[in-house]
Amino acid sequence: xxxxxxxxxSIIVPFHNAERYxxxxxxxxxxxxxENVEVLMVDDFSxxxxxxxxxxxxxxxxxxxxxxxxxxxxxxxxRNRGLDKAGGDFILxxxxxxxxxxxxxxxxxxAATATKADIVIGxxxxxxxxxxxxxxxxxxxxPARLRFERIVLKDNGVVWNKLYSAALLRRANVRFxxxxxxxxxxxFNYGVMACAEGIYYTDRGHYFYHRxxxxxxxxxxxxESRVRNNSRVLETLLAHSARTGRWNRGAxxxxxxxxxxxxxxxxxxxxxxxxxxxxxxIDPLMFHKVRFKLLRKSLKRKIAMALMSHFxxxxxxxxx
Numbered sequence: 001x002x003x004x005x006x007x008x009x010s011i012i013v014p015f016h017n018a019e020r021y022x023x024x025x026x027x028x029x030x031x032x033x034x035e036n037v038e039v040l041m042v043d044d045f046s047x048x049x050x051x052x053x054x055x056x057x058x059x060x061x062x063x064x065x066x067x068x069x070x071x072x073x074x075x076x077x078x079r080n081r082g083l084d085k086a087g088g089d090f091i092l093x094x095x096x097x098x099x100x101x102x103x104x105x106x107x108x109x110x111a112a113t114a115t116k117a118d119i120v121i122g123x124x125x126x127x128x129x130x131x132x133x134x135x136x137x138x139x140x141x142x143p144a145r146l147r148f149e150r151i152v153l154k155d156n157g158v159v160w161n162k163l164y165s166a167a168l169l170r171r172a173n174v175r176f177x178x179x180x181x182x183x184x185x186x187x188f189n190y191g192v193m194a195c196a197e198g199i200y201y202t203d204r205g206h207y208f209y210h211r212x213x214x215x216x217x218x219x220x221x222x223x224e225s226r227v228r229n230n231s232r233v234l235e236t237l238l239a240h241s242a243r244t245g246r247w248n249r250g251a252x253x254x255x256x257x258x259x260x261x262x263x264x265x266x267x268x269x270x271x272x273x274x275x276x277x278x279x280x281x282i283d284p285l286m287f288h289k290v291r292f293k294l295l296r297k298s299l300k301r302k303i304a305m306a307l308m309s310h311f312x313x314x315x316x317x318x319x320x
Contacts, residue, residue: 005113007089012082015096016044028099034106042078043068076176091164097210107205108163117198118168128211146199153251157186183233191240223265231275252282260290
């Protein structure tokens with residue numbers, strides 16, 4: 001088709017011990033109707049058969065390239081290695097346990113060409129426990145141009161549902177922060193989106209996101225480590241805003257709120273003075289709002305426990 005763009009797309013696939021899904025992810029990329037791609041697979045020191053699976057694709061398809069980290073360095077380091085090697089006009093990230101529909105790349109390219117957008121956000125499906133559902137992103141309902149300041153980054157901070165222009169990434173000069181373990185996608189997107197001259201959402205094609213193994217890092221982390229990590233995220237977001245002069249207040253408030261909520265879990269967690277000042281800069285009343293929210297939650301819990309002890313067996317519910 002004459003109107004279909006044939007830009008080269010660099011697809012960065014970081015993985016670690018992903019033997020269960022990696023073959024499906026790479027097969028879905030190879031089956032894309034847009035064939036002008038380079039697939040940059042970065043093995044983060046896997047100890048299973050993931051490397052062998054990736055090697056099979058290298059032997060069968062010259063578009064696939066494989067590199068391996070000499071130690072387990074994390075997804076941010078692996079993505080940065082991919083960015084350093086990328087030679088395409090556009091950049092995509094596909095995680096090693098996910099997959100894409102055959103028309104995913106073409107539809108993102110069509111939208112980028114038609115709208116002259118630096119970033120195109122695509123539609124995604126969530127797969128969990130064998131069940132498929134829409135991956136909902138607040139504010140993204142129908143195809144439309146988006147403003148950085150209004151995007152709900154709480155829901156849309158991930159990198160895997162976006163096509164980035166390589167020119168934008170060079171202009172923004174943003175890399176994944178390797179000292180951030182949770183929220184690295186948000187930190188990257190905030191800096192890149194703040195520099196974008198156009199952001200567009202399209203609802204055609206799908207990215208299939210496997211939820212089964214997600215959030216394990218968050219579940220296994222302590223409140224102290226989350227406070228420390230999110231303090232670094234907040235510092236990074238504010239640095240991007242100071243550099244670009246653009247602010248997404250929703251994202252800043254969400255990270256600040258998470259820090260305060262986590263700091264109040266169990267034994268109170270210390271928040272350093274610099275982070276406290278950053279939170280006050282974002283919202284001077286944030287400390288009072290969170291304190292009031294926690295007080296309400298505590299009161300509700302106490303009332304529920306009192307009712308349960310006074311009306312055993314949930315009789316208080318049926319009597320209302």
